[in-house]
Amino acid sequence: MFRGLSVVRRRPGSKSLTALAAVAGLALAAWLILHVGAPAIGAGLQSAGWTGLWAITGFHLIATALMGLAWWRLRRAGTRSAFIWGRLVRDAGSEILPLSQIGGCLLGARAVTTQGVAATTAGATMLVDATLEFGAQIVYIALGLALLVSQLPEAPLTVPLLAAGGILAAGVGLLVLVRGRGLPQWLSQWPRVARVKLAYAERLAEFKREVATIYRGQRTLWPSFLLHLAAWLLSGAEAWLALRFMGAHFSLATVLALEAQVYAIRSFAFLIPSAIGFQEGAYVLASTALGLPPDLALGLSLLKRARDVTLAVPALLSWQLVETRRGWRRQVAAPADPAARPGGDD
Numbered sequence: 001m002f003r004g005l006s007v008v009r010r011r012p013g014s015k016s017l018t019a020l021a022a023v024a025g026l027a028l029a030a031w032l033i034l035h036v037g038a039p040a041i042g043a044g045l046q047s048a049g050w051t052g053l054w055a056i057t058g059f060h061l062i063a064t065a066l067m068g069l070a071w072w073r074l075r076r077a078g079t080r081s082a083f084i085w086g087r088l089v090r091d092a093g094s095e096i097l098p099l100s101q102i103g104g105c106l107l108g109a110r111a112v113t114t115q116g117v118a119a120t121t122a123g124a125t126m127l128v129d130a131t132l133e134f135g136a137q138i139v140y141i142a143l144g145l146a147l148l149v150s151q152l153p154e155a156p157l158t159v160p161l162l163a164a165g166g167i168l169a170a171g172v173g174l175l176v177l178v179r180g181r182g183l184p185q186w187l188s189q190w191p192r193v194a195r196v197k198l199a200y201a202e203r204l205a206e207f208k209r210e211v212a213t214i215y216r217g218q219r220t221l222w223p224s225f226l227l228h229l230a231a232w233l234l235s236g237a238e239a240w241l242a243l244r245f246m247g248a249h250f251s252l253a254t255v256l257a258l259e260a261q262v263y264a265i266r267s268f269a270f271l272i273p274s275a276i277g278f279q280e281g282a283y284v285l286a287s288t289a290l291g292l293p294p295d296l297a298l299g300l301s302l303l304k305r306a307r308d309v310t311l312a313v314p315a316l317l318s319w320q321l322v323e324t325r326r327g328w329r330r331q332v333a334a335p336a337d338p339a340a341r342p343g344g345d346d
Contacts, residue, residue: 025277032280036294044246044299052245057307059238063231064088064311070227071129074214075121082115086122089319092312095274105130114322124210132221136228137263144236144260147253148289235259242303248296258297261286279304 033041068084090108094101109122214220233256240255262282269278280301287297 025272025275028277029280032277032284032298036284036298040293040295041299041302044248044296045303047247048242048245048299048303052242053303053306053310055245056238056242056303057310059234059241060307060311063234063238064091066227066231066234067133070132070224070231071125073224073227074125074128074217074220075210077121077125078112078115078117082112082117085115085315085318086112088311088315091308092315092319095308096312097273097316111319111322114319114326120206120210124207124214127211128214128221129224132225133228136225136232137267139229140232140236141260141264141267144257145264148257148261151253151257151290239300239304242300243296246296246299246303248292250292254290258283258286258290258292261289274308 064087065084068087069080071087072078072080072083086108089111090104092104093107094104097104097107105126109119109126112122112126113119236256236259237252239259240250240252243250243255262279265282265285266275266279269275272278280298283297283301284294286292287294
């Protein structure tokens with residue numbers, strides 16, 4: 001369907017596994033909706049209405065712009081708008097296309113290259129940005145878990161979620177260790193294992209130098225990290241606003257604790273497209289710990305899904321238009337320049 005999806009090639013087995021995971025997730029989501037009660041969930045969504053959907057969509061757009069700026073700041077290559085748009089495409093690929101979060105990252109890097117950013121720079125900044133975002137997510141989850149412990153120290157999910165937060169924190173530490181010592185060896189294998197067809201796969205040495213240069217610029221890392229943290233906090237405020245539109249009045253601290261639990265659980269589903277089913281199950285589990293009605297929690301999850309579609313569709317259509325124009329230009333240039341072959345500048 002989309003021209004640029006040739007960027008990511010998967011093994012046949014991985015496609016089957018992804019499809020199986022997606023079907024299982026859809027089945028779980030459907031079961032939860034039927035079990036909790038579709039009419040009750042629908043009532044909450046009806047209360048939010050189009051006004052609620054557009055409000056949280058605009059709120060989320062601000063958070064996405066912050067994440068795009070965090071990405072751009074790492075090297076300040078290209079324009080700010082190019083990286084904000086690239087972030088929109090990245091999230092769209094992760095949320096409504098049959099791609100994992102990793103595939104969405106690659107799609108976002110591809111989109112940025114269409115705006116004149118070198119493939120090496122796009123790929124290197126994407127890798128570092130994803131690490132910083134993961135670190136900011138750990139801080140956000142830790143804040144939410146602290147609120148959970150302070151409000152409900154005897155909640156049944158407190159200990160498992162603290163353990164999950166510890167595992168995620170260990171993951172961040174591993175990424176830092178890989179960056180410092182094992183990065184060259186890992187990068188040398190990554191294009192083969194992930195079946196990635198990117199221009200920087202042939203310029204691996206340049207890619208390594210670019211990553212090392214970014215990590216040496218400590219002054220650029222901290223602002224990007226703080227922008228990601230601000231975006232995560234805005235996402236919690238967005239959920240609080242969504243619940244308000246649905247007629248539920250909870251404190252911001254309670255909603256932050258809810259969101260932290262959900263994203264702590266959802267983090268383990270990073271290979272499942274859209275975390276389908278996982279997100280819905282996480283909301284039901286988290287709502288029980290905080291005393292929220294399950295139908296309200298599922299309604300919040302579905303409202304977020306609608307928000308994702310609202311943002312993703314125009315982002316993907318604009319990306320497809322850019323890819324199509326590039327293809328036409330290559331075809332027009334090919335007769336005049338024998339060296340210009342389709343895909344030559346990708």
